[in-house]
Amino acid sequence: MNHSEQSFAKEPAVSHWKAQRRSAFVLIPLSLWLLYSLIHHVGAPYQQAYSWVANPLVAVLLIIFVCAMFFHAKLGLQVIIEDYISDISGQQAILRISNLLCWIAMLVGVVSILKIALHV
Amino acid sequence: MKKIQIFQVFPVRLFVPGLKRVTIISSFDTMYKKQLSMAHPVRPVSPHLQIYKPQLTSVLSIFHRMTGVISFAGSIFILIWLVSLAWDAPLYSFLQEVATSIPVQIGLFFWSLALIYHLLNGIRHLGWDAGKGFEIPDIYKSGKLVIGLSIAVTLLIWVTKII
Numbered sequence: 386m387n388h389s390e391q392s393f394a395k396e397p398a399v400s401h402w403k404a405q406r407r408s409a410f411v412l413i414p415l416s417l418w419l420l421y422s423l424i425h426h427v428g429a430p431y432q433q434a435y436s437w438v439a440n441p442l443v444a445v446l447l448i449i450f451v452c453a454m455f456f457h458a459k460l461g462l463q464v465i466i467e468d469y470i471s472d473i474s475g476q477q478a479i480l481r482i483s484n485l486l487c488w489i490a491m492l493v494g495v496v497s498i499l500k501i502a503l504h505v
Numbered sequence: 506m507k508k509i510q511i512f513q514v515f516p517v518r519l520f521v522p523g524l525k526r527v528t529i530i531s532s533f534d535t536m537y538k539k540q541l542s543m544a545h546p547v548r549p550v551s552p553h554l555q556i557y558k559p560q561l562t563s564v565l566s567i568f569h570r571m572t573g574v575i576s577f578a579g580s581i582f583i584l585i586w587l588v589s590l591a592w593d594a595p596l597y598s599f600l601q602e603v604a605t606s607i608p609v610q611i612g613l614f615f616w617s618l619a620l621i622y623h624l625l626n627g628i629r630h631l632g633w634d635a636g637k638g639f640e641i642p643d644i645y646k647s648g649k650l651v652i653g654l655s656i657a658v659t660l661l662i663w664v665t666k667i668i
Contacts, residue, residue: 406634409627416624420617423583425666427613428605431597435590447587458577465570494584497591 401460408457415450435501444502451494459487565648569626572619579616614663621662622655 426434437443462483470476499505557563589596603609629647632638638647 406631409631413624413628416620419583420620421662424613424617424662427610428601431590431594431601434597438587438590451584451587454580458573458580461570461573462577465574490581490584494587497584497587500591501587 401463405457405460408453408460411449411453412457415446415453418446419450438498438501439504441502444498447498448495451498452491455487455491455494459484462487561645561648565626565651569623569630572623572626575616575619576623579620614659617662618655618659621659622651625651625654625658 422437426437429437438447463480466476466480466483470479586597586600589600604613629638629651632647638644
């Protein structure tokens with residue numbers, strides 16, 4: 386089994402390509418909105434930031450952002466890892482760690498937003 | 506060791522035409538380099554990043570990856586910010602203090618610049634994927650546009666904050 390066969394065996398390249406572009410589309414408006422909001426809210430008091438995230442519209446947009454962004458990051462990091470780590474077993478190991486970290490980050494983000502929005 | 510022996514069995518004249526006598530060199534690597542330096546003293550060994558003269562196209566492409574990783578690193582801080590907001594108010598007040606310090610504000614500025622660049626250059630990539638703007642002059646034009654717009658949009662966001 387050669388290098389490229391082994392890399393793409395688990396996930397077809399076409400679906401990776403499409404997923405990367407679809408998540409990018411979603412992220413264009415969302416990341417502009419979030420960046421603007423963050424820069425304007427940075428250093429805000431706890432209560433102000435809390436009620437901002439607790440706003441239902443903001444919470445929904447934030448959840449979509451966190452999911453799309455960590456998914457997009459997972460796909461992007463995968464390409465970089467495949468390109469720059471030539472040792473195939475090391476590559477697969479680091480790939481697994483990076484994927485796991487992205488899923489955990491996504492989960493932690495969504496749970497945090499839900500906790501704030503639902504006042505749990 | 507096996508590889509070296511195989512290569513030494515082959516007539517080296519195959520690799521360097523016109524070269525009659527070749528002294529046997531212990532490792533394949535030094536043998537290869539010696540052959541290359543004999544044939545063309547400054548010839549690149551393999552087409553890799555360090556070999557090419559930086560061009561707008563290649564530099565912007567590398568920037569896209571670098572800014573992608575920088576954006577990801579920043580998003581971890583967004584995550585920590587969300588977690589502190591949800592679970593840990595004292596951590597939030599600590600972050601609040603740190604976030605308003607000058608070095609962090611400067612870092613935040615460059616992080617936003619990296620993110621805006623990645624976003625705009627991403628739109629450029631999506632255009633190419635749709636088959637648009639893929640002629641060489643267009644690629645250079647859109648590349649310069651992306652650089653200009655990144656700086657303009659970033660400054661615009663920060664100016665509206667200050668005002």
